[in-house]
Amino acid sequence: PLIMPGNLPLYDGDVRNELLNYLPAGWDPVLERDIDGDRSEPWAIEGGDARLGKVHAARRVARTIFLGSAPSPNEQTARGLPLDRVLLGAGVPGGSLGAYKDALRRMAESLHHLNTANDRYWYDTRPNLRREMESRKQRFDAVHDILPVVKDKLQAAIGNAYGLFTGTHVFTPSSDIMDDGQLRLVVLHPQHGHVSTGPSKALDEAQQILRLRGEQPRLYQNRLIFLAADQNTVERLYDQVRTMLAWKSIVTDYKDTRIVLDNLMARNADESFAQSRDALKRTVVDCFKYLLVPSQVLRGDDRPGDVQWEAHRLSSTAPSMIQEIERQLKENEHLIFEWAPVHLERILRKLFWKDEVDEVKAMDVWQAMLRYLYFPRLRNEDVFTRCLTKGGESEEFFGFAYEKxxxxxxxxxxxxTAPILD
Incomplete structure (x- = not known):
């Protein structure tokens, strides 16, 4: 009679030992763990799904792949068995093949020694690289391993921001964020993520940094812009970092001869590492996508109201993160690049020229604009100076004097005029 590969009783000690006589050392634990027997993973898969257990789908698939791929795997021209051969050896005549396909899919996701590439399947005494990668992911600690990578990738994504911001502060304590009147981008720690609805840890943390530098009141509040992570994406970001670090460790161990891989496995490890790096770049940009901007509105008695926050979602498809930040700030008028004298005159009349006061030092106006959130936020002092120059030259808004x-x-x-700030 014809014995199909799926019928081979590899759980039987005599049958197993006979087959092992023809194989190099190292196959016994593979058989016990990944192929057959009541302590094997295929047995457990069948035990968790009656549909698979009824036809012994996982064990029949495992036996077929083992018999077709275990002998001399390094000498095979095409590594492993294609899907149709696996189904031919495992399926029962007249029965449905769906259970066997489902069993194979689950086995490919969980077995340590089952490998797959180009729709072919094979066993090897060396662990499956993806299973090895998943195992190594557990080594990496969020604080010591993951956050430094996120910080580096985020700084690279932001790039050279000095054309827009004087400083970019990534996961920086509030005491180390300078309070000097320069425009600064503050990137909040991932644990302070933002959500579009409901309480936001990001807004709470941003409010604290805006109010205090360490334990001292912050003076130049109108010079801080905040960038926060999407709270719902942080775990995916952390997992992607772990994946990248795991593949990196496998590639490094192979190059340092701490593990042995054949040419195909080494190539797959290199490709997976490169793919994980590219995926991490995209995930960082997709995660840190909320621009948080503070402002205030003057009440009827010219006293400032509560701090208000606007959150703008950055596009992950923009040419660069810093360009997208600049676009959002410009379009929503959170950062002014050119300022008309008529707007300055209106502010002077409302806030400075009153109660019989009809002059003010230009530097006092500029300092107030740096400090208070109810003033427009100008990009830098040059924008203010150009506005003064245009206003003085027009004869319609204000004049200048060196002293009174x-x-x-x-x-x-x-x-x-050529205004001088003093």
Whole structure:
């Protein structure tokens, strides 16, 4: 009679020992763990699904792949068995093949010594690289291993931001974020993620940094912009970092001869490492996508109301993260690159020229704009200076003088000026 590969009783000690006589050392634990017997993974898969257990689908598939791939695997021109051969050896005449396909899929996801590539399947005494990778992922600690990688990748994604921000602070304590009137981007720690609805840890942390530098009140509050992670994406980001680090460790161990891989496995490890690095770059950009911008509105008595926050979602398909940040700030008028004198005059009349006060130092106005969230946020001092110059030259808004004396304004000029901030 014809004995199909799927019928071979590899759980039987005599049959197993007879086959092992023809194989190199190392196959006994593979048989026990990944192929047949009541302590094997295929047995457990069948035990968890009555549909598979009824026809012994997982064990029949495992026996077939073992018989077709175990002998001299390194000498095979095409490694392993194609799917149709696996089904031919495992299936029962007249029965449905769906259970065997399902069993094979589950086995490929969980067995340590079952390998697959190009729709072919084979066993090897060396562990499956993907199973090895999944096992190594558990080595990496969030604080010591994952966060440094996230920080490096995020800094690389932001790139050179100095054309827009004087400083970029990634996961920086509030005490180390300078309070000097320069425009700064503060990237919040992933544990302070943002959600579009409901309480936001990001807003709580941003509010704290905005209010204090360490334990001291922060003066220049109108110079901080915040970037936060999507709270729902942080775990996916951490998992992607673990995947990249695991593949990296496998490639490193192979190059340092701490593990042995054949040419195909080594090539697969290199490709998987490269793919995981590329995927991590995309995941970082997709995760850190909320731009948080503070502002205030003056009430009827000209006193500032509560701090208000606007959250803008960055596009992950933008040419660069910093360009997308700049676009969002411009389009939503959170950062002013050119300022018309008419807007400055309106602010002067409302907040400075009142109660019989009809002059103000230009530097005092600029300092107020750096500090208070109810003022427009200008990109830098040059924007303010250009506005002063245009306003003075127009003869419609304001004039300039070097100082005020008892005799009047010294060096008063209207219609032509080169303003000096002092």
């Amino acid at each position: 004396t008892e005799q009047g304004y010294k060096g008063f000029a209207l219609g032509t």
